[in-house]
Amino acid sequence: xxxxxxxxxxxxxxxxxxxxxxxxxxxxxxxxxxxxxxxxxxxxxxxxxxxxxxxxxxxxxxxxxxxxxxxxxxxxxxxxxxxxxxxxxxxxxxxxxxxxxxxxxxxxxxxxxxxxxxxxxxxxxxxxxxxxxxxxxxx
Amino acid sequence: xxxxxxxxxxxxxxxxxxxxxxxxxxxxxxxxxxxxxxxxxxxxxxxxxxxxxxxxxxxxxxxxxxxxxxxxxxxxxxxxxxxxxxxxxxxxxxxxxxxxxxxxxxxxxxxxxxxxxxxxxxxxxxxxxxxxxxxxxxx
DNA sequence: TACCACATTGCAACATAGTTGCAAAAAATA
DNA sequence: TATTTTTTGCAACTATGTTGCAATGTGGTA
Numbered sequence: 008x009x010x011x012x013x014x015x016x017x018x019x020x021x022x023x024x025x026x027x028x029x030x031x032x033x034x035x036x037x038x039x040x041x042x043x044x045x046x047x048x049x050x051x052x053x054x055x056x057x058x059x060x061x062x063x064x065x066x067x068x069x070x071x072x073x074x075x076x077x078x079x080x081x082x083x084x085x086x087x088x089x090x091x092x093x094x095x096x097x098x099x100x101x102x103x104x105x106x107x108x109x110x111x112x113x114x115x116x117x118x119x120x121x122x123x124x125x126x127x128x129x130x131x132x133x134x135x136x137x138x139x140x141x142x143x144x145x146x
Numbered sequence: 147x148x149x150x151x152x153x154x155x156x157x158x159x160x161x162x163x164x165x166x167x168x169x170x171x172x173x174x175x176x177x178x179x180x181x182x183x184x185x186x187x188x189x190x191x192x193x194x195x196x197x198x199x200x201x202x203x204x205x206x207x208x209x210x211x212x213x214x215x216x217x218x219x220x221x222x223x224x225x226x227x228x229x230x231x232x233x234x235x236x237x238x239x240x241x242x243x244x245x246x247x248x249x250x251x252x253x254x255x256x257x258x259x260x261x262x263x264x265x266x267x268x269x270x271x272x273x274x275x276x277x278x279x280x281x282x283x284x285x
Numbered sequence: 286t287a288c289c290a291c292a293t294t295g296c297a298a299c300a301t302a303g304t305t306g307c308a309a310a311a312a313a314t315a
Numbered sequence: 316t317a318t319t320t321t322t323t324g325c326a327a328c329t330a331t332g333t334t335g336c337a338a339t340g341t342g343g344t345a
Contacts, residue, residue: 022313044302058324074217076216082219106270114263121259122240122256122276124256128242131278132278135272135274137267137273138273140268142265163340163341194295196294196334289345290343290344291341291343292339292342301333310323310324311320312319315316
């Protein structure tokens with residue numbers, strides 16, 4: 008199972024370090040999105056705050072993870088699926104944030120509908136942030 | 147022209163203070179969204195940072211403005227149109243953030259398309275954040 | 286207009302989030 | 316293993332946002 012982590016790092020020409028392995032593993036095990044805080048809580052004192060920030064930034068630059076816009080001023084990150092690779096991104100994402108458990112899901116299989124924008128506006132990227140009640144909480 | 151500002155404040159049962167008048171006026175004159183920083187820059191030393199934060203929070207509570215989710219960790223605010231009032235919000239917003247000039251528009255007249263969510267997910271609110279090139283920058 | 290009750294402001298202090306420079310340590314390469 | 320390059324940890328700093336409390340301003344009433 009570590010294989011996939013190391014493969015991903017190699018595929019992106021990143022050197023294999025403890026922090027990168029551990030943080031990427033966290034993303035792969037999680038079905039939701041993670042904020043910086045979640046990672047800090049999960050890894051304890053193992054890594055410096057700055058290292059976590061820099062690792063996340065590196066992953067974003069490489070297209071391994073992407074940021075999720077939110078109104079609560081905490082940047083969340085989620086794994087990009089295979090369709091996303093460096094330089095060539097799958098630029099439309101739908102995210103679902105549960106009002107009850109606060110889990111954030113990246114709904115890759117839901118298609119982003121086309122929009123009719125006013126004249127002169129050209130979209131390069133569309134993020135949808137849907138909030139409500141997730142499948143686990145609605146049971 | 148001040149009339150509209152004062153009317154809005156009265157309609158929401160807010161006392162008329164300098165900070166509220168000035169900040170609401172700013173929103174009415176601006177066609178884009180404003181972040182806390184924009185307001186601080188526009189008003190200079192006139193008001194304390196804390197007052198601006200509290201005024202924005204008050205306006206959000208009353209449904210006069212709404213927050214716009216973003217991935218850059220800066221909360222932006224935009225005026226709610228008449229359809230939004232306290233308690234009864236117009237909960238689907240489309241926002242456009244220009245990659246060039248960073249102006250954020252609230253596109254009230256564009257309809258949010260319906261989404262087919264996976265089973266068990268129930269949406270209560272949908273925000274779309276579209277980025278690209280705005281009508282002024284694309285000329 | 287003057288007074289009073291209440292809401293709002295400004296200040297200080299604190300809390301959280303994120304960035305930068307640099308020396309030490311760890312990977313990659315030879 | 317030696318050398319080069321990348322990454323990490325530390326310290327210090329900036330930005331963003333919150334809370335308690337005393338002072339001031341607002342709205343209603345006499």
